[in-house]
Each structure stands twice: as structure tokens, then as C-alpha cells.
Amino acid sequence: MTQRRERGHTVVALEGEVDLDSVDRLRERLDGIVAIDGPCLIVDLTGVRFIDTTGLGMFVRFLDGVRRRGGSLALVAPRGQPLRVFSRTNLARLFPIYDSVSDAVAGAG
Helix, strand or coil: CEEEEECCEEEEEEEEEECCCCHHHHHHHHHHHHHHHCCEEEEEEEEEEEECHHHHHHHHHHHHHHHHCCCEEEEECCCHHHHHHHHHCCHHHCCCEECCHHHHHHHCC
């Protein structure tokens, strides 16, 4: 996981798998980022090969938490399994999903 600021937005880029083995650690790190940088995040899933149902659940709960704090969560998922799983589970309607970080930054205002 890497983190950077891009035109006033916090961008977190993930790699590998978001699954039962990684969600607790990922959630803790995302919570820490929100505590420092605020509740508006862009999560780049371009480097993610696989997301399981545990990962999906973590993103849904995290989205609820940032919205309760007045924030937002945008995803970057241009292709591959992450985009397919969000689309097939009908969760794509909950999240703004972009093809690139620059699109997400522009869309997040």
C-alpha cells in the first residue's frame, strides 16, 4: 500500500489481494489515514489482483464510516477482477468508480 496527495486528495494505491488475510490490516491503515488526512479518499485498485467477499464487506463498511464523517470514498478500478466483482455484486452503484486516478481527482471536485 502506498499513499500520496494529488491535487488536494489523498490517494491510496493497493496491490495484491484484498481478502480475509489482509482486510484487518488494511482497515487499520485506512482508518489511520482518515484520522490524519480526513475522510475523503481515493483508493486505487489498479494493482489489486483479487478481492473476496471479506474485502467487499470491508469497503462497504468503510464507505459507511467515511460518509458518517462527512467524507467520501472513490475507487479506481479500470479493469480486471476488482471491477468485475464490484459490478457483478451490484456494489458498483454504491461507489463512484473511475478508470484512472486523474479521473477520480477530477470527479471528486
